[in-house]
Amino acid sequence: DGGITQSPKYLFRKEGQNVTLSCEQNLNHDAMYWYRQDPGQGLRLIYYSQIVNDFQKGDIAEGYSVSREKKESFPLTVTSAQKNPTAFYLCASSIQGTVLNEKLFFGSGTQLSVL
């Protein structure tokens, strides 16, 4: 089955700790995205990547880092600099990312909580 796989589904972070959220896709999409969702709110863009070895900051990139070494993978690291990391994190992909009117495909999300 083609799709986007996020892991783990639940993740707990201790104070001062960096944690990494995994996102893998087998849709052969060029573009990948990370969004943060807080309760009752819409999604906010953290980082996006339109091609391997390149990525751009979104609206709320502070305290986060990403890498895009492979087309299929776009891991997100939540660093200790992110003071309010508790949220639902969603990874998405689209075919090219530079073409208008593309649909986004989403993973099932990772719930990150602070211990």
Place this chain on the structure above:
Amino acid sequence: KQEVTQIPAALSVPEGENLVLNCSFTDSAIYNLQWFRQDPGKGLTSLLLIQSSQREQTSGRLNASLDKSSGRSTLYIAASQPGDSATYLCAGNNAGNMLTFGGGTRLMVKP
């Protein structure tokens, strides 16, 4: 900067009712408007995408309209079913695929 608002935040209707979900946006220079469905604790599923040159899109019991001049989009659900219960989010696309999301409307369809 684009701002997207969805009102109401929550809606409860009896099964079989036709209903309308509202989405408003501040920047009319929009490439497209997308509607998504989100089940609790899950990711988003794309429902409909309306391009700026279109006025509406239909998929089964769903119909979405777009009025750029008034900054509004609506999602019409016909003959609602309990399985339609979910959160519905709209998102405006003003630049590439950088979507601006509304806060969503949480829909409950009661049997």
